[in-house]
Amino acid sequence: MNKEQIEYWNADAGRGWAKMQARMDHALTPVTAALFDLARPLPGERAMDIGCGTGETSLALAAAVGEDGAVLGVDISRPMLDVAEARAESLESHAEFQEADAAALPGAADHDLVISRFGVMFFDDPVFALGNIRQHVKIGGRFCFVCWQAPGENGWATLSTAAVAELLPPSPPADPLAPGPFAFAEGSRLEAILEEAGWSDISLVPQDFLMAIGRGEDPIADAVDFSVKIGPAARAIRDGGADVAAKAKAKLAEIYADHLHDGAVALPASIWLVSARRIE
DSSP states (O other): OOHHHHHHHTTHHHHHHHHTHHHHHHHTHHHHHHHHHHHOOOTTOEEEEETOTTSHHHHHHHHHHOTTSEEEEEESOHHHHHHHHHHHHHHTOOOEEEEOOTTTOOOOSOEEEEEEESOSSOOSSHHHHHHHHHTTEEEEEEEEEEEEOOGGGOHHHHHHHHHHHTTSOOOOOOOTTSSSTTTTOSHHHHHHHHHHTTOEEEEEEEEEEEEEEEOSSSHHHHHHHHHHHSSTTHHHHHHHHHHHHHHHHHHHHHHHGGGEETTEEEEEEEEEEEEEEOOO
């Protein structure tokens, strides 16, 4: 399952995210805080982090559950897991990591909590995948994650893709339900998927925040660099060649100048805060 995603996140995309670890974690600081407010991990709990990437949320989980607890971070991207494992070793964290597809990961129902920061929207069969994740959770256990709302609510994505679209030949519209960042954007569909996967006590709460993608001495240039290396426009810019890249950078700099406030380029973003339980 998820062969295309596995190939994608172990190639340029995964290597790019691994290199951008610090900048990505900084940009998502408000999301991480909201996720942990929702999940409220407790000392001694056994927890799993789906799509753990470079390890930020797994390491925070390990600190929250303490030495009496246990944390397993799961991801399909070896480049990102290499970063996560190195960070854990440097911090002497007891978080452990496994390269695996959560849709097919075997295991017992021995986790109190499963979390994910943008790691559950990429499954070919989301009902099957979220049902398999449920099999890892104890009766009464919790599933808490964040996912993106609609692209139109997320300027960090639409501003860059619109800038690039002007420079490329027209292409057929993408399937909004295909595996990808916005696959769970429609709240009613996401709730139905969770119900079909066997989850109960489902809650979806919308939350807006500003995603800071540029800072430092030249925040606009920093934001442009961010967008051409990571996110929905990065692949198109990379595939378009040097001429497209140069024009895209100029266009992005022009757009981001309107979003420079207090020394940072911050773009509108909207997420779902999702929680559910296994009750049987």
